[in-house]
Amino acid sequence: MSVAGRDPADRDTNGNASPDNGTAGPTHGSFFGRRKGHKLRLHQADLIEHLLPHLSLDIGKPDPPDLADLFAAPVDDLRLEIGFGGGEHLIAEARAFPRIGFIGCEPYVNGMAKILTQIEAHNIGNIRLFAGDAAELLAWAPPRSLARIDLIHPDPQDLTVAAMARALKPDGEFRFVSDIADYCAWTLAHLSRSPEFVWTAERASDWRLPWTGYTMTRYGRKAEREGRHAAYLRFRKVG
Ligand SMILES: C[S@@+](CC[C@H](N)C(=O)[O-])C[C@H]1O[C@@H](n2cnc3c(N)ncnc32)[C@H](O)[C@@H]1O
Numbered sequence: 001m002s003v004a005g006r007d008p009a010d011r012d013t014n015g016n017a018s019p020d021n022g023t024a025g026p027t028h029g030s031f032f033g034r035r036k037g038h039k040l041r042l043h044q045a046d047l048i049e050h051l052l053p054h055l056s057l058d059i060g061k062p063d064p065p066d067l068a069d070l071f072a073a074p075v076d077d078l079r080l081e082i083g084f085g086g087g088e089h090l091i092a093e094a095r096a097f098p099r100i101g102f103i104g105c106e107p108y109v110n111g112m113a114k115i116l117t118q119i120e121a122h123n124i125g126n127i128r129l130f131a132g133d134a135a136e137l138l139a140w141a142p143p144r145s146l147a148r149i150d151l152i153h154p155d156p157q158d159l160t161v162a163a164m165a166r167a168l169k170p171d172g173e174f175r176f177v178s179d180i181a182d183y184c185a186w187t188l189a190h191l192s193r194s195p196e197f198v199w200t201a202e203r204a205s206d207w208r209l210p211w212t213g214y215t216m217t218r219y220g221r222k223a224e225r226e227g228r229h230a231a232y233l234r235f236r237k238v239g
Pocket residue numbers: 030031032033034082083084085086105106107108111132133134135152153154155156157158217218219220
């Protein structure tokens with residue numbers, strides 16, 4: 001999947017992306033957005049320098065046969081959150097499910113600094129991090145290694161349906177949240193067309209409302225404040 005291909009600044013006054021060719025088409029570079037924002041506070045810079053290396057995945061090395069080995073304590077399953085931003089959702093999930101190993105992928109340094117602050121404050125042991133492009137991480141992950149992939153209020157990025165299908169276990173889940181109609185339509189069209197995924201919604205409330213236990217993110221709150229409603233799409237990997 002290539003989740004649309006344009007700058008959120010191109011949104012029209014309703015918050016919809018305004019594609020120039022009528023499609024939410026593929027991007028050409030995978031990373032979208034800023035890598036650096038405001039200057040890090042001293043402690044944040046210290047966490048980036050000293051804590052991040054301990055939690056970082058090194059995709060320069062071959063993937064371990066079992067990604068669970070990345071975690072000090074045993075984990076029952078593995079999940080990936082792509083573009084976690086400030087980390088609100090990822091931190092809440094990791095605290096709620098201590099027996100799940102979470103991988104958080106976020107190239108934005110300030111987002112990384114924020115999540116490191118939370119990991120340290122709550123002494124969270126079940127998160128590993130990747131400060132780069134999700135497409136590279138997915139290509140590195142062993143096939144059928146992840147039980148779930150979450151993509152919440154994404155920027156446009158080059159993620160293919162095939163890359164996600166490859167990394168997900170049979171019966172694994174892909175969860176997608178966006179308030180941009182074009183991104184939702186594109187995702188729905190492409191995943192519904194794929195023989196490897198089924199959309200699990202049975203009634204409108206299944207996609208109009210967040211799932212139970214969902215933690216609203218910064219972008220989600222902003223969309224709600226501005227009157228844009230997100231869709232909450234869940235797909236099950238078949239086979
Ligand atoms: C619109 S923000 C949403 C952040 C957060 N999920 C939320 O809902 O508040 C999109 C995030 O995706 C990240 N991102 C952009 N391109 C990416 C890529 N290729 N791989 C992983 N994350 C990416 C950005 O740095 C940004 O933090």
